Ligand code: 13P
């Protein structure tokens with residue numbers, strides 16, 4: 001067999017032998033999305049990890065996502081095929097940073113985006129994803145300060161939608177922050193009939209919403225639903241480029257234009273067919289979370305899954 005066909009055949013065999021499930025984020029390489037049992041956004045992946053009965057979870061995504069799977073499944077083997085697959089947004093906040101912030105804001109409720117380490121989740125009251133952040137904040141008791149970390153653009157979206165004041169951590173994702181309003185307006189000029197699908201992590205969202213206040217923002221999974229139900233035939237996809245693969249797969253009758261070819265997450269692209277095959281073969285590299293951190297981090301994740 002040619003190389004790639006052999007790797008695919010090996011993955012098929014190993015997946016059965018090890019009773020493994022491969023779950024992939026929407027930003028993964030096309031060929032990785034193609035072999036996954038499930039492809040979705042951070043919320044969908046957490047739900048999938050919570051309900052799987054496989055013995056092994058191969059996480060085609062980044063480290064914090066594999067950690068979330070490990071927190072939800074302490075008795076399963078969670079594999080991240082390349083441990084260098086991190087997240088610049090998760091790197092903007094530490095557990096000590098959250099502890100200091102809480103000390104400065106006694107009585108505050110800490111809501112952290114799922115793009116955080118297990119240590120940070122262990123210091124949090126609620127987790128959220130881009131798919132449910134508004135709903136989570138709407139469900140918080142009134143008259144309590146809310147500390148929201150780490151993405152300041154997602155926070156701005158939540159404040160706009162809920163009208164609730166929050167203290168906001170000064171973090172951002174390097175990929176989404178780099179998408180400029182001009183990237184969006186240039187593509188709008190080139191494709192005047194296209195609808196905008198904008199992710200709330202985007203640095204451009206505040207300025208674009210200033211001009212188009214009725215515009216909705218979407219999690220990556222929300223983009224798939226919107227593309228299906230909208231009357232538009234063309235869409236400008238304002239997020240990481242991998243999203244175009246998922247949209248073209250699920251909504252093949254419509255056209256998707258990436259906002260910028262350079263909006264690419266190099267961490268997400270570290271996962272390949274080769275390292276998925278090797279991970280299944282060796283049952284390495286594993287992601288584990290120490291029991292004391294795991295118990296604390298499970299609380300905000302379960303609260304999130306119960307609400308949104
Ligand atoms: P969602 O897939 O939850 O919208 O998140 C995007 C993201 O940047 C994940 O790293």
Ligand code: SF4
Nearest residue numbers: 087088089173175265
């Ligand atoms: Fe993290 Fe940004 Fe990559 Fe998502 S796109 S994994 S937020 S660095």
